[in-house]
Amino acid sequence: MFKNSKKAHRLSIALLVLAFLVCLCFTLAASASEEPQVLTTGTQNTSLQEESSNQQKATSDDKTNSEALADFLEQTGVKKLVNSADWKPIVMILISFVLMYLAIGKGFEPLLLLPIAFGMLLTNLPGAGMFHSEIFEGGHINWSLIKDGITLPDGSTETAGLIDILYLGVKLGIYPCLIFIGVGAMTDFAPLIANPKSLFLGAAAQLGIFVAFILANSVLGFNQQEAGSIGIIGGADGPTAIYTTSLLSPELLGPIAIAAYSYMALVPVIQPPIMRGLTTKKERLIRMDNLRTVSKKEKIIFPIAVTAFVALILPSAVPLIGCLMLGNLFRECGVTERLAKTAQNELMNIVVIFLGVSVGATAKAESFLDPKTLGILALGIFAFAGGSAGGVLLAKFMNLFLPEGKKINPLIGSAGVSAVPMAARVSQKVGQKDDPSNFLLMHAMGPNVAGVIGSAVAAGVFIALLGG
Template identity: 60%
Template structure:
């Protein structure tokens, strides 16, 4: 009988400590959402490098919430400072009583998350991006900067709309940056302005980045004519090595002087690009764009996903953020195309307006979408390199927009 009782007690203990008791309906809903995102990442290959770890981090925290638990210190009362139980602990006296500090360690992802919270991971991601980015198309066609800047207009309009819907200025700034279609920038701004919204904003940002091939083409076709989409642009001029070396140095000097809040992101982006273009630190450049980039991507994606617990994510504000993020992204695409149409008119039809849609930053997917839509109208049209100009300009533009928001509402 004692053996049976012990067995039943063990079964009861296992059940009471299991998720069947501790998890709520919100957790199960989030588990379903994370499985759907895993499907998109694996089956559809929508931004799998980040969507997969984000989705799995979301899955982990809703199965085992303690994985993101913060450390804390409990006080245990003792009779004297010489009590053997206090050996190795910090002892303190409060109100005439003596206690020792008994620290409880946090969950695994809590510590990895500090790189997000302290604003370390996003600039390091930008370092790797800089090593992989060719600014040649932008240097060859500086007018691309206008298209990259135009695509950021949606950020500031959505910022205003978010305030109208009841969000604070800081929260609105974090929501608006989704329109830049730049995940690391969105995470960086959100950790500075509204860290409690990080899960919702990060998932919205990366989801829309993954859905670029679905969201952008209808907007591009709606705002352009068949004739405009079929424009064949002239080949870009060759860019010298000296120009490519001077570009990151000049850009970081100008932006850091006039907009210091953007310096961490732009500085790391340009440092990575200088690694690449200088040709004298090939080993460092390869490490930054491969090993470092991959490690940081794992830590960033998993820990950001782990902020999306059921209790934090399933709120009315989350639905508002997802809707506003979609509006910001669509408006960024639309303004990029509209400014492309203006340049089409001003240049006498030499600029294909489709390249303006690439100004939303999602490198290089947005540029590939411009190429694909252009070839649907004219199979002999090759817009990829032309679209890369606004695309990399959008990366710089989103970082500058982030600096403006941090300066104004931070």
């Protein structure tokens, strides 16, 4: 898509660079043209006043115009960038450009990675004033700063920005739950209902979450709240990671969200070597019986029963699980088709925009360009790989007790991470490399949708244990 318009892109970049240089020249010229004050004797002052009195009227308009121009240049982003002499925002802006390229040019989770990247750009532009982390310091919302404004280092006061208001939806846990309504409306739980054993594979795929939590806390020195937020990346569920992090360690929200969605996009790259390395060719050739047909009554009872069960066992997971199952009930009951379509489309799309931009805005230079970010990225990929391996290993273990003809193809175990339906498609693709006539997609969808429930439950465990 970029090859056809190389000349246009080069011209656009040249114009942007030219505009930047022009603004920079004007800014430096305005700074250098400040007139020094000259001390004169009383006689000289008198004569100067007499001479200037005749010209004052004629030059007043020119002075006003020059002062206005100087004031304008003082407010430009270039001037603020020069005055701050800080390279970190420039690095963050470049990182946002890279993420935009990955989203647009390479198709890496564009629906969320693109808004996140643009939010990162907005928050790091000098003088934009769209997001103020001071409002959310201390793990709570400082409502007085939203009402009265934020005092800047130079003593001036700035009102809360647009993204400050949008971020309330993240901080209060609204956006992730609304997204789960849309996810539920798009999810078919029939493969899980038809093969309940898939639930165990989905649970085993959360192994990486808890292993990464232990490593982050005991080896790399993250506190328990930070370790829990990092571990949840292993569930490959962006909204769950954002919801958990916003409650446990909101200062890490930017890098964790970027890691979660980046690794979701890299599922076809990360999983196949793990799957092939942990299985033999004989295991990859296992064929599974077709799934039974699931009745409409079962599909209606399932979301209600799951919500009630989770509420009785783990109430902290109810916001996510309840919204997921509400959306699924809209889909399956047959009398709320309009609500189901709204949840799948309009609601989902609007909330994704708000969520992505708000989360991206938290990636300010002072918090993102930190050694912790590298630890988060490393532990995130370890958690994701560990979850994929956990599902495969449990499937192999279950096969020790299952009779011939009822064995599970271990490749579907890696689909237990909740990257729906990408992880299931990877299981299908890897399986067909050894047997092109072996169709594992619907079998893999069982662990895949079970992983959505499993990651939400794991998040509920962390919130219940660490949130207080």
